[in-house]
Amino acid sequence: MNMSIDNFVRLGLVLLVSAPVWAQDDKPNVVVPAANGPLISAITTNDNTPIDNSEAPMLTPPPVSGQSYPLATASQERSNYLRGAITFSSAYSDNVLGATGPNSAPVSDVSYSVWPSLALDETTTRLHWTLNYAPGFTFYQRTSSRNEQDQNASINFQYRMSPHVTFSAVDGFQKTSNVFNQPDLASAGAVSGGTQGANFSVIAPIADQLRNSGNVGITYQFAANQMIGAGGTFTNLHYPNQTEVPGLFDSESQGGSAFYTFRVSARHYIGVTYQYQRLLSFPTQGQNETQTDAIFPFYVFSPSKRFSISMFGAPQYSNIGPQFFVGSTVPQPGSRTWTPAGGASMNWQGQFTSVAVSYSHMIASGGGLIGAVKMDAASVSIRQQIARALSASLSGGYAQNVVVGSSPQTTEASTNGHSVSGTASVQRLFGEHLNVQLGYTRLHQSYNVAAISTNPDTNREFVSISYQFARPLGR
DSSP, X not given: OOOSGGGSOOOOOOOOOOOOOOOOTTSOOEEEEOTTSOEEEEEEOTTOOEEETTSSOOOOOHHHHOOXXXXXXXXXXXXXXXXXXXXXXXXXXXXXXXXXXXXXXXXXXXXXXXXXXXXXXXXXXXXXXXXXXXXXEEEESSOGGGOEEEEEEEEEEEEEEETTEEEEEXXXXXXXXXXXXXXXXXXXXXXXXXXXXXXXXSOOSSOOEEEEXXXXXXXXXXXXXXXXXXXXXXXXXXXXXXGGSTTXXXXXXXXXXXXXXEEOSSSEEEEEEEEEEEEEEEOSSSOEEEEEEEEEEEEEEEEETTEEXXXXXXXXXXXXXXXXXXXXXXXXXXXXXXXXXXXXXXEEEXXXXXXXXXXXXXXXXXXXXXXXXXXXXXXXXXXXXXXTTEEEEEEEEEEEEEETTOOTTXXXXXXXXXXXXXXEEEEEEETTTEEEEEEEEEEEEOOOOTTTTTSOEEEEEEEEEEEEEEEETTO
16 A cells, blocks of 8 residues: 555645625624724624624634544643643453454453553644644453554644634544554544545454544635635555455545635534545555545534534535456446435534534545445544543444445445444543543444454453643743
8 A cells, every 4th residue: 555645635725716695694794894904794693783703713614624523521621731641451352353264253352551641732822733642552361463562643733824824734643453442542532524534434353553544724714704725635544464354455545625615694604615535445456446526515503612513415426447356356347426425513512511423425435445435424422521520421433334336246245334333431530640441332343344244243341540640831
């Protein structure tokens, strides 16, 4: 698989500069120039109270922001801090190897992990960035051949280049033998409302793998109620040892987008985005490639900074190239097709509760299957601050993947399937530094893939103890 810098998408800006006019609640939108400053939009509410949008910059709508919804509650949010921890965890899994033979029984095992971690969160008047890094070591009691040196790293960078132009970049990397093996599993339930995203829904048992996904974007608010922007995304999934995952394959994707959005009123946004994707998978012979194009209208209702509902939808065009199937050295002819695509999401970040829910239906990367897929995916994340020192979280996901370019008679059609997963956990803080977490994960998959089909279910219980500290920056 090609892991070079070419995977980072360089997208030229496609700027839509038309300025349509819509009615705004029952009051007109009067735009007047401020002296030596930005445009001021004097939107009035039903009680004739003016809203000065020069003091309320437009938010980048979730369908095009490239960002995941925040998982923390409002009471848990803190910035300008350096955080560190050392975490010891143990987990019991009833299925650590998947299929070791045609009629093999599940193999259970206990793992032990140690995780030093470091997190930096800094905010200035123009810059906000967070960095998380957690190397680790995992040891298995019986299947010692799967012992792993783990890596988890992520960065989220936002820079206001001018009062109206913002640049953002997000990247996340994971090297592990078990996708469930992370310092804080409760933080793994990221939910996105975007039109592009990684498909990591086909979950191998304990197997070495590298995952990387990221995006870059730039936005320009060129008027009080109008914004344009562009961005690029990429994902990589790589299995260093193919013998551990028979029937699954490396995959990658690149994509680009450009959007225009109009703030109809203080709470309502409408817009349109163009999206391009290049989806690759790497079977034993050759590579399978699918390219997609779509123009998605979208709508966002955002009554506050911490609550939003969004939706998008339109036909999606797919150009499916010649496909290499299992056991074939000659590619099958490609095809071109139109399919419906769309999605919706909701996020609420309360003082002690946060909820994020999303659903999407579109052509996406195969996530380990032999080609791109028609994907139906739903995800949910809930976090509750029960008391000052006690919190609980629940996350879950469902995904159905149907390989494009296959027919009911082909082998690839039999790899179609779905996965359902969920994790529940509680965390208790003792004093200022000691944190204990207990949790349970359930996974069910239905793919007719050798690495999964014989033993499709996994149950995992885990416990972790962390010593953590936090230091304010600049004080």
